Amino acid sequence: MPLLIDGHNLIAQMPGLHLSDADDEAQLVLLLRKYAALRRGRTIVVVFDRGVYGHPQRLDGYGVTCVFARSPQDADAHLIRRIQAITRPREWTVVTADRQIAQAAIARGVRVLDSRAFARTLLQSATSLRRQQRADAEKPEQAEHSDIEEWLRLFGEEDGEHAQ
Template sequence: MPLLIDGHNLIGQVPGISLADADDEAQLVLLLRRYSTAKRGRQVVVVFDRGVYGHPQQLNGYGITCFFARSPHDADAELIKRMRALKRPRDWALVSSDRAIARVAEECGVRVIDARAFARQLRAGPAANAPGAPEKPEARLSEAEIEEWLELFRKRPGGAGS
């Protein structure tokens, strides 16, 4: 089931990531990439409120597509627009704790997953989703992923490349 995620709403529920972090979106996307990979390439679309210029293209990949809402709209308006445009809304799930967005999702036929519950899944990892499964070590990043993250941090203000 593809996911439509209220990005900053979810960040507020993930322990260890703060909305005050300059790279909060990148930290969330890293967790989502692991989740998507563990779920065999599940499609994940994340919508954030305004972000740093250039972020969406640098964060996309590995099953994750990021969008930053543009003024005068916010992420809520963008999420609502996207849900209303879905051709098969019953195939999708929305991750958000925002009641107004959840109400629209239900009206459209989109399943709603509470952001706090989803945050627990993200932090627990794939082993937690399988009862009785042995605990697995955390997945290591590939060389390509490491290079991509290094490039991302080189380009941001105050990064190594500034």
């Protein structure tokens, strides 16, 4: 299910992220990329209120598309225009706590998920991914039985010689 996210609205709900941080958008996008990685094929569009001079405008990639509006009003209008342009509204979810955006989504038949609830999901996904990466790093690499047989054949060991 594709997501359309009210970016700064979500940042305000994320523990450890602050709208005053110079790289708050990049930090959120990194979390969204991890979330998208756990849900292969997930499309995420995040709209931020405004771009800052000198700020990297190209944060797109790994399943996340970023849009920077010129002002907070432009961002709300941009989100509403995007909602109205969705061709399959039942397939999309809008993440926001803004009433006007939520009403536009509901009127169009798009599911709405509160930013605070999605923030919890996003943090749980990031924690889960870190645990999985640690477990994978600690797991010893295991050779397949066929690999072992091939190695024994290549190095001249006969079938019964390695069992002692």
